[in-house]
Amino acid sequence: MSAGLIIFLFTAIYSLLCFVLRHQRIASALVAAIGAGSIAVFVLFVPFDDVFLIGSVSIKLTSEWIILGRLFSMSDTVRPLIGFLYLAGAFLLPAAWVVNANRYFTPVGLLILGTVAASLMVDPFVFAAVFIELAAMGAVFILVTRQHPRSTGASRMLTLYTFAMFSILFTGSLLEIAGITSATPVLAIRVTFLLGFGFAILMTVPPFHLWLPKSADESDPYILVFILVILQSAGFFFLIRFLDSYIWLREQTAIFDGIRIAGIITTILAVGFSASQRDLKKLMAYALLVDLGVMLIAIGSGEEAGFRIALSLSGVRVIALGVLALGLSFLSNEDLLINNTRGMGYKMPLASVAFLVGLLSIAGTPLTAGFPGRWSLLTVVLHGDKLAAGTVIFSMIGLGVLVIRWAAILFERGDGEEPIAMSHLPRGFLLGGIILLLLLAIFPQFIFPWVEDVASGLTNLFL
């Protein structure tokens, strides 16, 4: 039996179970977490193409699966990437019932994970663009819900991802069939433009971020963070595989310069937009863009260390964004009719602290999980690039100041701020998230084995 088939089969089974149990939120969230976690363990630890024994039964799982003439391969390159996605799912999906997310979140979330996993497995890998488009379609079903019926952001996302799909499909074909080299400058420019356009959309680089603040305004913040973490990770993994596969791309310094400049512009714009926000949800959306900008700066360095830091940042952001969105979901819970954020820190102290600590981590403040990655970026990679280093420092200070400002608003003393009662489990989730972020600041090496796993699969990019 092939590993790919097992992953798809079990993703479908767990998704179906979550769908059946959708009215029992705790059971549904547990099934989603156990399902995603068990698939992650399977992907990361079970040997493929080797015979192994379970009791007296010998089993051999093949890494390749052919369907409709296309190969879905569980190669060493994609195993840590798929494992990461399912682990991110196992971390983010269980809180669905705590934040009272739409009941279809867990089944559709699992299907989105399966689709993105397929995008990583498919060969030739340019077809990944089609699977990412399918994942974006799945996202529409949980971004637009009965509780959040507005759909402008979701429609924009769908439109942009469709453009990205064709842009990357055509780029892949031009690279494969037309044979781009330095001797074909016109074609090279065309390919670079198409590729940049496609990846800018997939990674929500401005001006293709327009769906994001709109969705933040319209949708459940926790669901939006899940979608963004998964889709942006898919786009990021797709980008590093593109860079790993085509020598012509790796040799173009202009491409890395372009990524670095895109990262600098994204970071500066996002910090500026964050500062002008009066809505916590939109602040979250722009903070997310700041984080993305720093990741792009790391990739744009064109250095191996920069790629490693970008990978570790992508790992840490899952936890930081999860904690931030968890806190925000409580603060913006419409059932509690919370419209005024002033003094909210006294009504919901733990949720406010989770939101602020999550934001601090995105900012890369010392003693939070985001700091080691940014510090390494500044000291190891960007020591010769003052503009990029200055941008990273600007983002850290800018978001740090914003955290202080929002802390002052949330904990502003007013009249009658009675704490809103919260049961033990939501408190446990919030406290656990905060502690995890602080622990990752002290033990950043926790993420290193995964980064090394990814690096060992991408042999051209990580020499």
Add this chain to the structure above:
Amino acid sequence: MILLFLTGSALALLKPNPKSMVILAVQYISTSWLAFTSLPAAGVAAKLITGFLVCVILYLGIRQIGNDPLPMDDEVLSANLSFRVIALLLVTVASVSVAGSNLFAQFEISMEANVGASFLIASSLLNLGLGTDPLRSGIGLLTLISGGELIYSFIEPSLALIALLAMVHLGIVLAINYIISIRIRHGNPEIFNP
């Protein structure tokens, strides 16, 4: 190709309603006809079946709104008929010139398919730009995919890709139907005011 121009223009000029699905179906037939030069018969048949399924699903989803516009229809953008006609003429000229510019000279794409696909993509951009109504956006997206798929069928005429793009067509139509049904059932007109 003439049918493609007629259907693409009609979808861009007319207000989308359940009857637009007939025009969309004709557009799918003409796209499949143009793809005959690059795809095997099974591939063309698959495209046709997908097209009909899309039209039927979309019709079933939108028949409840009839001719009534959904909130935030294109009146918001003041896109009246004369504006649309002028915009359509502009994008038609642009698409024909793009088709003649050998943008895909590396691939052996027939002239008819090239011009037809360019026009479909251009008219889809017009549809996407003309309104925030999910039905218009949906028709625009389906047209965009049909145009891109037509060109791509010359580059990669594989059944796997036809199947994947068929899934994209069906996924888009399901997502659009879902958005429309959520708006009809749970959309409060007040929250749609721009």
